[in-house]
Amino acid sequence: MVAKQLSVFIENRQGRLHEVLDVLKLNKINILSLSLADTTEYGLLRLIVNDPEKGKDKLTFAGFSTMTTDVLVIKIDHKAGSLQGLLENLSDRGINIEYMYGLSVDGEDAFVVLKTSDLEEALQTLKKIGVTTLSTEDLKDIK
Amino acid sequence: MIWSKEETLSRKEIEKIQLERLQETVNRVYEKVEPYRKKMDEKGVKPSDIKTLKDLSKLPFVTKQDMRDTYPFGLFAVEKDKLVRIHASSGTTGKPTVVGYTQKDLEMWTECVSRIACMGGATEKDVAQICFGYGMFTGALGLHYGLENIGATIIPSSTGNSEKQIMYMKDFGTTLLVATPSYALRRAEVALSMGIDPKKDLKVKIGLVGSELLTDAMRAEMHKFWGEDMLVTSNYGMSELMGPGVSGECECLDGMHINEDFFIPEIINPKTGEVLPAGEKGELVITCIKKEGLPLIRYRTKDITRLIYEPCKCGRTFVRMENLSGRSDDMLKIRGVNVFPSQIEEVILNFDELGPHYEIIVEREGYSDMLTIRVELAKATDSFAELEKISRGVKNKLKIMLGLDAKVKLESPNTLQRFEGKAKRIKDLRSL
DSSP, rough: EEEEEEEEEESTTTTHHHHHHHHHHHHTOOEEEEEEEEEEEEOOOOOOOSSSHHHHHHHHHHOOOOEHHHHHHEEESTTHHHHHHHHHHHTTOOOOOOEEEEEEEESEEEEEEEEESSSHHHHHHHHHHHHHHHHHHHHHOOO | OOOOGGGGGHHHHHHHHHHHHHHHHHHHHHHHHHHHHHHHHHHOOOOGGGOOOGGGGSSSSSOOHHHHHHTTTTTTOOGGGOOOOOOOOOOSSOOOOOOEOOHHHHHHHHHHHHHOOOOOOOOTTTTTEOSSSOOSHHHHHHHHHHHTTTTTTOOOOOOOOOOHHHHHHHHHHHHHEOOOOHHHHHHHHHHTTTTOOHHHHOOOOEEESSSOOOOOOHHHHHHHHHHHOEEEEEEEEEEETTEEEEEEEEEEEESSOOOTTEEEEEEEEEOOBBOOOOOOOEEEEEEESSOSOOOOOSEEEEEOOOESSSSTTTOOOOOOEOOOOETTTTTEETTTTOOOOOHHHHHHHHHEEEEEEEEEEEEOOOOOOOEEEEEEEEEESSSHHHHHHHHHHHHHHHHHHHOOEEEEEEEEETSSSOSSSSSSOOOTTOOO
C-alpha cells in the first residue's frame, strides 16, 4: 500500500512557509509529518497530511505549485538497527532512496516516509520481508 | 476578405497616390504649422523641393520630444474647433502626447481599422469583445469603430473584472477577441480557474492582438490556451500616427501590411538617421499623408523592423513590415550586449514547464550588470532535479540566444504582476 505525500514549491522568501501552513490550518488539514529541503533560491515542502487531495486543491487555489506523490510509509521497530536492516534489503535489489524523513508517533513503533527510485519493486521487496506499509487511509487513524 | 480596392493597387498606382498626398501634406504643414516651417527652414528645404518620393528623405524628422515641446496642440494643422476628438498617449515620462482628429480623420481611421480587421479574418458575423481600456488610449475606440464599420457586433467590455469578461464571452458567444497578447493569455487562465476551457467551452476563433509584441512563441502560447484553430494576427499603430490600423497581419502571417495610401514607411539607421536600402532592418519612420488634424511627417517610431516588398499570397499589394523585434528604447544593453525582451520571451515560452509571464530585472553589482529572469512554474513537481533542470535549461538557452549569463528565479504560479494594458516586464534598476 502506498500513501500520498503533498509537495509544495516555495520560494525562499519571508512568510512563504507561513502562508502554506495558514491554508492548511484554515481548511483543518492536519500535518502528520513534514520535511523541508531547500536550495538558495527555493525549497520543496513535503508533507504527510490526513487529507492530501483536499490539501492539494486548497493550496493550488491559493496559488501554490502543488502536487501529490506516491510514497511508502513504513512501520519499523523502535530499536537500533531496524532502519539499517530495512534499507539493506532495498539496496540489495538496486532500489535507491530519493529522500526520506521520519513520522513521529508515540508508542513502540516508528514510521519512516520513503521515496524510492522504483515504487513497485520496493513494495514487492517489503512485502516479501513482511514489512507493513501504510496507506493514506491508515494514516487518518493515527492521532 | 479584402476590404478596399486600394489594398490591391499596383506599385505604380500606390506611388502616384503617395506623391500627390505627400506634396499636399508638406505644403499644408509648411503653411500652417510653425514648428514644421522652422525645422524645414533650418534644413533649407522648401515644399517645392519634394518632387519625387525619394525627396522625402530631405525632410526633417519629428520625434516624441517635439510633441512634448509643443504640448498640447503645437503640431496640429487645423483650428481647434475643427477637431471632433482628442486622445492622448499614456505618457509614461512626463506630459502625455496629445492627438486630435477631424471628422475626416476619424473616417480614415475607421477605414484603416476595417481593413486590418478583415486581414485578421473578421466578418460581419463576428461578435467582437474589445478588452482594451476605453478612454484616452486609442486602442479600444480605434478597433471599436473599425469592427463596427464592417458589421461585427461589438462588446465594449474594456479591461478588468476578469470573471465577468469570461461570462460575456460564454453567454454572448464572443468569436473575436481584441486584446494585448498577455491580457488574452491571462483571460484564458481565469477561464480555466472558473472551470471553463476556452478551447471547448468558448467560441473565440479570432484574436486581433496589438499594443504589445507578438512573438512566434507568444502566438504558439495563444494557440495552446485558445485552440489550434484560432487565427491570431497582430496589428500595429500608435496614437501619434492615428492609433491602431497603421498596419496589420493578414492570414498568411508573414508581416503586417501597411496602409500605404495613408502612410509612407521608411527604415532608417537609428544612430545616423540615414535611410536604409529596402529589406534592411532598422527604425521605422512613418509619414502621415492624409491626415488633417495631426499630419506628422517622418515620425520616428523607435520600433525596429524591416520592410518586405515581395508580393504577398493574400493578394494585397501594400508593403509589409516584419513583426517587430523590439523598440529601440526597449532595448537593454547588458554587459555591452543588445538584448530585446522579445528574445528572452521566446526562450521562456519554449518551456512547457513554465507559464507565459515573466519579469526581467537588470541590476548593477559592482561594475557588472546582473540579469535576472523571474518565471512562474506551470507544472508542479516534487523533484529538485526537475527544478534544477528547468532553471539550468532556461539559463543555457539564454546563453545561446544572448551570449549572456542570467540568473533564473522560479516562482509560484500567479506571483508575477499581471497587466491590463501594455505589460511592463522590465525592471532596470541600474539607472536608480
